[in-house]
Amino acid sequence: MNGADSAGNPRGRRSRSVIRAVRTFLGGRLQPAAVVIEDGRIADVVGPLDPVLDARAVQVPDDAVLLPGLVDSHVHVNEPGRTEWEGFRSATLAAAAGGITTLVDMPLNSIPPTTTVANLAVKRRAAAPSAYIDVGFWGGAVPENLGRLAPLHEAGVFGFKCFLAPSGVDEFGHLDRRQLDAAMEEVAALGSRLIVHAEDPALLTGDGELGRKYAAFLASRPPASEESAIDAVIAAARRTGGRAHILHLSNAGALPAIRAAKAAGLALTVETCPHYLTIAAEDIPDGAGEFKCCPPIREAANADLLWEAVVDGTIDAIVSDHSPSTLDLKRSGDGDFGLMWGGIAGLQVGLSAVWTEARRRGIPLEQILPLFTTGPARVAGLADAGEIAVGAPAHLTVFGDDDPLPVRADDLLHRNPVSAYDGKLLTGRVRRTWLRGVSMFDADEGGPGDAPRLRGRVRGELLVAPVPRSAHRS
Known part of the structure; x- marks a missing residue:
């Protein structure tokens, strides 16, 4: 039989491997285990020394942790239309x-937005020839498509995003309170x-020039706006x-x-982002566009309270809100915070940034891991992502939790070399990532893994793309 199976193996030839680790994130804790993979799925989880016949073995070093592949339910890829900001390949x-x-x-x-x-x-x-991991899509709820969301739902979007304030782009309008109610009903x-x-x-101020002082931008988007x-x-x-999320x-x-609201039983979830947990307004330099985002990064005392909500379970997910742009847009207006584009580029370093701060606060790794895995998976309604479980896709990653990670924006694989973490020394580094048991990334090899082809899925459609010879920004 010609062709390949869902893991990319020649039909008729079963692929079997086992990944062993002394620390594997299973059932909410770190424990020794061996993950058996057959044809791209997890076939079994056994003891770390149990024999597994006819399997290619990989041993995770003792100073690293085997994790389920992370899930990020909040990414702006921007392709097509603004692919110079980011794209499916680079993202x-x-x-x-x-x-x-x-x-x-x-x-x-x-452009166009996902509203039809x-x-x-x-x-x-746009994604099909270029995505190297699994990709899904949110739909948009805008004034023009209210009452007509069902076709998008049936076509497979995970849910609907709306803005209650201007989005920053003309083609994606925001909802007023009456329209919010209508969207929720639908x-x-x-x-x-x-x-x-x-x-x-109604509580946002300062449309236009604000100057180079971050404090002026912060004052223009006060806490009361979010609360209302x-x-x-x-x-x-x-x-x-x-x-609602x-x-x-x-x-x-x-x-x-x-x-x-949660105590009253409402179906409400909430996310925060690495930059709100790891960066303080007091430390943002004048004119530093890489730190501008909406809502804004607030003060250190505010971050302390967000961390309390991470620890007590109020916050369900930590996601990147990766929203990059070109260097020109980030530096527009001579560093005026009212004129430059807002958005943080942090897709590649989110876990490392949060783990660095969690470790400083004495919070164990296993306490934050659900917010990067099953938390965002549940927010999006993904049933088989973010955990190591029999039958799930063999999406796995190796994290060196003691590894130093000096961040240089020029070295990141995002399309544009802009990062709020540029110059920071973080703790914790992703060493290797597998998608359906196929090596997607290997830091020791300098980039993409050793598989002959990389695979991602867009809502069940198999994507196949050639492995680049280097991992340079495209």
């Missing part, structure tokens, strides 16, 4: 280098989820019974309302 290579094996692409800033079935097809066609009827950029435009918008989302979820929480002042 998914950077993701694999950061241990991520599944990402869900946001419905903007690409036809536009979703355009995005899938999404609830579909059994889907609404994911919300929660800022109240989150209150509106909670009220809409309570009225409709729909599932708060994107990129930056303001810890909204946590009491979120905790109360």
